[in-house]
Amino acid sequence: MKRIGIVVLMAGVLFSCQERIGKGVPVFTNFSEVSDIDISQGGEGAAEISAYDPMTQRLFVVNNELDSKVNVIDFSDIKNLMDLPGESIDVTPYGGGVNSVAVKNGLLAMAVEANTKTDNGSIVIFETTNLITPIQVIPVGALPDMVTFSPNGQFIVSANEGEPNDDYSVDPEGSISIIDVTDGFSYQTLGFGAFESQKEALMDQGYRVFGPEATLAMDTEPEYVAISANSTTAWVTLQENNGIAKVDLLGKQITEILPLGMKDYSKKANVLDPSDKDDAIELGNWPLKTYFMPDAIVAYSVGNTDFLITANEGDAREYDGFEEESRVEDLMLDETAFPNWEELQKKGNLGRYTATTISGDLDGDGDFDEIHGFGGRSFTIWNANGAMVNDYKTLEMDLINTNSSLYDDGRSDNKGVEPEAVEIGTSGGRTYLFVGMERADAVGVYELRGVGSIEFIQLLKVGDAPEGVLFIPEEESPNGRATLVVSSEDDGVIKVFQN
Template structure:
């Protein structure tokens, strides 16, 4: 069967950006197991080479995108310190390099590198720790924000720690730096917050040669020329309503508020000679979760409020563990004009997603689409001449066996948008969701899905309409016990029986969550609880039930990994007869893992077969086993627990790795959900871990009929 992953996610929108390639930055390293990170990114004038800063390796990395759908490693250039930013003019990279000995003795340089020869051509002392750089559109000079950042472990992490920062400009002559023109612009004494200790964060330059500078912790904006400051004003504050402001609650509750929230902007971009936009990440006291457009005279032109965050919530990318801090955390930003349409790209660092806004009217931007990115998008570059947009995603989880840092490339074409594939947009009441686990077919085009213990205080059954494109979550039913959200559940499987739902709870002994079966009525009330028998509890391990289905009078549950009495690479398919209340099991032989482990994550009965998802816990290029197998239902004859269990035969139905690469990202590890409709149409989903050390992407697609 041909993959239709992209087609099932298409929207009615045309002229959209879609991801065409992902480049893991460790491919540029001689030592692939070393930590690497793509942070700030730029491009050569011809748009054929990407250049990104890589702090862990103290290099700038180069990527050949002559064929943007097939990026190639082009090597690294050592810069002699921590690269904090890079701007490219022509074929020369200008790199801010932090060489500070301490917070109290900051130092740094701006260096120029010829990208053709990969050699250093100039170096200028900056007298402080550089944070960001910007190149004048005409290539005549570079501006550098000198942050001289504070020590967050001192003074309650607050500003007022000298030396303060400043702004530097340096001319570019004959393609390199003229260090005799290094010019320091003083920005002390102008902010209301710590005027003696400015901490410049981000800088940009317009076509008129005017510089805009954010001073994040000072919550202040500066407009300057090379001759000095020409205007400055507070970045202001925002009243946030209907947000989730409580961290570590294990539930998405958008009924809270944060009044008078300081913006504390990070990135800034000119959108024309009179207007600029800021991303309100926050740091010390603030973070208004959105973005703002100002006139350079200080007049507020547009405030996004919670609009960006709500769009991210509907797409399943809301990072609940950041609720009490900065929510989706807009940090990076880029601007470009594509097909005569001015566009702002807002990077939500903690949500790993990018909002694309049409700025035809700067006072009323329109969200055009959301782009899935890697973990922690930090920088971006627009290449309108090639209809390309690129993100640099800084998080490298090599130490945890997770996803590596990636550069991701998107192209604007007349094709429809391929993401998101599942959304709650359009409902009367905002529905937050994530960590989709087990699934079950309902009537007509309905699929039911459950979340897992990431949302331990909000166990929820989601109703999904698969007839829409993308598929739409239309309702969310909280599972309750005694009228309150049920505790001690880890819902990893669901089966719709026409009158309610059978739920398989995996069990987490480290969290005092028992293994068990539950029946839930259509209103979400638990009306039956079935504990595991002593024979199973005596051999149980953490990795328990992952999926539940029904064949005749028997419920079948897949156990993810071996329990104490299982042979190596064999797991139980556990049976519970609803009429006799007898337990039994068969054995299923899973793949011998190359790395990590392999287990089962779903079980679904349809027609003459029982289907299971078998997957490893590997991600990206290390992924090997992401497959659907089937077992003849006639072979599912359970033996009593404690007896020798028969081993069922399996037949491969589909390798899911090609599906998982069809959106040109990396292969995610958690294929968790499978539902098969009455006509045999299958739907498959992934678990995004509640956007915790995850890109937040949820794949939800149909491979056709089984």
């Protein structure tokens, strides 16, 4: 096996690669921190997803630290943020917890799960000028995990994950709900039952259907939504399943499931550090494949052609009633496929790496002919039909080369930096891509040029476990400057950066 050592070039908090780091040239930043605010009371889950309303200059932040609520923050003076506890929204009258918020045209939409998460949830809608009484409470599928508005404000779309309960005795179907704001908030919830006949073909292309006694509809778990610039098409990540659903918003129909295949780490360009016990940050090639399993997704267009960008976090199913993870050292490896299996299973090599037990036994004889893992440790550009344009393979290398102290080697064996959030925005004629890395407490800033050319710009140090990354364009910003808001769930810190 070939190992590629990493040379640390510079360390710090904010760095730019507009001019290449390490060549003796001046280093400058494009985004600088201007303020922050801590909304926690010492626990976790205090600053998850954020949404901004330019009409009231308020920031709305999901807070599940104690009783579930949405914090309301005065954002009018961007350098002096103020939490407004008297205006916060108590979510408990509407269900068991809020998972996501979105704002458009003076409306605030909240995705609220039921008190029993396997029951159907709700999208609760307020006017941003009246946070006392909702104007609509709309039933959707089980466990609405993400909600967003279409760019034209016509549609509200929610991804209803439909997770099972802990002993896996109840497994509701995953679904996608479409609410038409312009038609009196009419709504429709779409399931995946029509794709049952395609299950084998989809699985042959890398789609995962594997829950105990689950149909494809039960096993499919929608995660995150992106919508085309013309507001006619949505793409919804199906994280645990390693796919994307394509949705016709006008026709109210899921038209396709797009399997995402696998990433082969035996290929020279694909490198990772698979061990937390090797006392080194050492990226290299290994005989394993991983599912991309994206969390967040954004859409953009070049001309009239749509493209997608996913943050390939990875996610395994871990329940009392079913668990798919195993260390490679505990797998029975096929000795023909892995003639050096004893060496591979050492803790400093692949032994500590977390793999799935539900795939990899290609011939069904009880041992593993391939090792399959979780997440791409990257972000990827796809076309509108799920074909790969560019897998940005050096996300972790950018972090390590810029500030190696932010790389948590203790997570090397399990999904690495965990790219979870992705956002896109335009400022000064440049298109920026922001990638939140949950296990590195950092956001990578990139410039996107044309269809798929990507340039690393800088690294931002943020709070503990960034969950929400929000871009506010100049025309909506309180002070007329492009703004990035990063909310972190493990410490409740919201950081604001401006261009």
